[in-house]
Amino acid sequence: MAAIMLQGTGSDVGKSLLVAGLCRALVRRGYSVRPFKPQNMSNNAAVTADGGEIGRAQALQAMAAGIEPHTDMNPVLLKPQADRTSQLVVHGQVRGKLGSENFRSARGELLEAVLTSYRRLQAQCDIVVVEGAGSPAEVNLRAGDIANMGFARAANVPVILVGDIDRGGVIAAVAGTRAVIDPADAAMIRGFLINKFRGDPALFEDGYRHIEQLTGWKGFGVIPWLRQASRLPSEDAVVLERRQGGGHEKLLIACPILPRIANFDDLDPLKLEPGVEVMMVPPGQPIPAEAALIILPGSKATIADLQAVRDQGWDIDILAHRRRGRPILGICGGYQMLGRRIDDPDGIEGPPGGIEGLGLLDVKTRLTQVKTLERTDGTAMGQAFSGYEMHVGRTDGADCARPFAMLEGGRPDGASSGDGTVMGTYVHGLFASTALRAAFLSRLGHEATSEDYQASVHEALDQIAMQLEEHVDVQALIRIATA
Secondary structure: OEEEEEEEOOOOOOHHHHHHHHHHHHHHOOOOEEEEOOEEEOOOEEEOOOOOEEEHHHHHHHHHOOOOOOHHHOOEEEEEEEOOEEEEEEOOEEEEEEEOOOHHHHHHOOHHHHHHHHHHHHOOOOEEEEEOOOOOOOHHHOOOOOOOHHHHHHHOOOEEEEEEOOOOOHHHHHHHHHHHOOHHHHOOEEEEEEEEEOOOHHHHHHHHHHHHHHHOOEEEEEEEOOHHHHHOOOOOHHHHHHOOOOOOOOEEEEEEOOOOEEOHHHHHHHHOOOOEEEEEEOOOOOOOOOOOEEEEOEEOOHHHHHHHHHHOOHHHHHHHHHHOOOOEEEEOHHHHHHOOEEEEOOOOOOOOEEEEOOOOOOOEEEEEEEEEEEEEEEEEOOEEEEEEEEEEEEEEOHHHHOOOEEEOOOEEEOEEOOOOOEEEEOEEOHHHOHHHHHHHHHHOOOOOOOOOHHHHHHHHHHHHHHHHHHHEOHHHHHHHHHO
16 A cells, blocks of 8 residues: 655645656556546646546656556546636546635545545555645645645655755745644655756755754755656646747747636647747737747637637737638637637536637537547548547537548547638647648648657656656655555
């Protein structure tokens, strides 16, 4: 019944990546491993083999462990729809909404669902590697917690605390966590890791020992900045805010950062293409006129995000792009936005109502209670692909007679304009197909590489695992997990 949990001194300290790397390192040592995150909050999700959805990071961690993703790996998923409201997904299926008024009480009631999934995973493997959420130092959220110490204590799982030295103040972050958390919670922590170190680790030796003296916890390693992480799919939208655009000497693909952007890892295979720049356009900036392609991404709140497109003036940029005869691709929510209208009579995403679309495809969408969650294979542009669908709503109209893709069983997907310049699809993950990615980029006058995206991800995971073996006392972590 071995397990170990990585918690962080804050959000975005690298927990997801380290869990993935540790899973791969343990697999390379011959262990059977399962990743687990009790509660996640993300609009980047993956469809599992058992027909549900989990956070994208847990799907990557499953890949690192060499297994299919399963809903037990992330039993509680919160998908933000508005500033104070999130869709609640339990064991892969939608169970309603959580708002600021019922968040704490409802969350505490989910502990048994979390423990049920955890116990099932335990029975399948040698070691479960658990990822916390946020930080245990957020003591204002401790009551009813199921993501960090609430879970660790209920399941009796030892904890390793991860600090991010790149953001500064890591000594205070680790020692401060020790100072503010409950003594019984602190007793669950067996030691710490320092992550994202740039330069010579010898320069931090005094600081490392100082943390040990201040906390009484043992240090298990200083991990360098893992550059291979840029080749892995990202889960948190915060990373989009940091990506810098280049000088546009490359083929430029532009994608606006919608307030509730979802599954933006669809674009990751394009970012790895030499000669291609994927520019994530932040609020307050126009979509560049020199863009060869605009991609409207998925959204967790399509109507609200379409209004945000208009508020930002991006609709003007998109229509100007269309007048130049340049292509536009909408994926999932982005596909719905390209149509003539979106109606939400049952208030699936918010108050009942509707909105006029961008009018670039002759289709209309009606949001419904039924959510499509399935993996799928098909062909587009003459090339085979594997992907997945994750959406609510049905889209119909004249342009559906020109589907973007044909799915297995002869089912059409998406729509295209008469001249083929505007395209929409409900399928996520298309560009992971080497052949389809090459065919799509060829339409833009660009010759793609023949690199296999999935193979590239596996190679990055192997390299990260080797880095952890070099800089972390992995054997000591195994002893803690199995004690």
